Amino acid sequence: MICRGVRGAITVEANTVEAIKAGARELLEHIVMANALDVADIASVIFTATPDLDVVYPAVAARELGWTSTPLLCMQEMVVQGSLPRCIRVMLHWNTDCAPADIRHIYLRDARVLRPDITNHES
Numbered sequence: 001m002i003c004r005g006v007r008g009a010i011t012v013e014a015n016t017v018e019a020i021k022a023g024a025r026e027l028l029e030h031i032v033m034a035n036a037l038d039v040a041d042i043a044s045v046i047f048t049a050t051p052d053l054d055v056v057y058p059a060v061a062a063r064e065l066g067w068t069s070t071p072l073l074c075m076q077e078m079v080v081q082g083s084l085p086r087c088i089r090v091m092l093h094w095n096t097d098c099a100p101a102d103i104r105h106i107y108l109r110d111a112r113v114l115r116p117d118i119t120n121h122e123s
Contacts, residue, residue: 006092009111017056024061034104043093048077050087058088
């Protein structure tokens with residue numbers, strides 16, 4: 001196996017604990033399903049959130065999903081003028097035999113504009 005990156009992003013409706021945890025959980029669940037990923041094969045996960053999301057760490061959603069042995073890190077996304085608001089981004093480091101071309105990166109809701117070249121057709 002080799003360690004590969006899996007990317008994803010989602011926007012949330014509000015800066016609330018419920019919205020941030022629900023959005024992060026939805027994003028992680030979509031990534032796991034789209035890639036038939038075994039959580040035991042995840043080496044680590046980095047989350048970023050835009051500065052307007054500051055009431056809870058997105059990683060809390062992963063812990064609530066049972067990802068208790070996975071190293072998780074949360075960071076603030078760079079502040080860039082005109083960037084997408086209320087956005088959670090994730091980078092999973094995944095131990096896999098999967099070829100890079102076969103990895104499905106997931107962009108949901110308004111975050112689909114971040115990668116129109118690979119955006120899936122999910123909402």
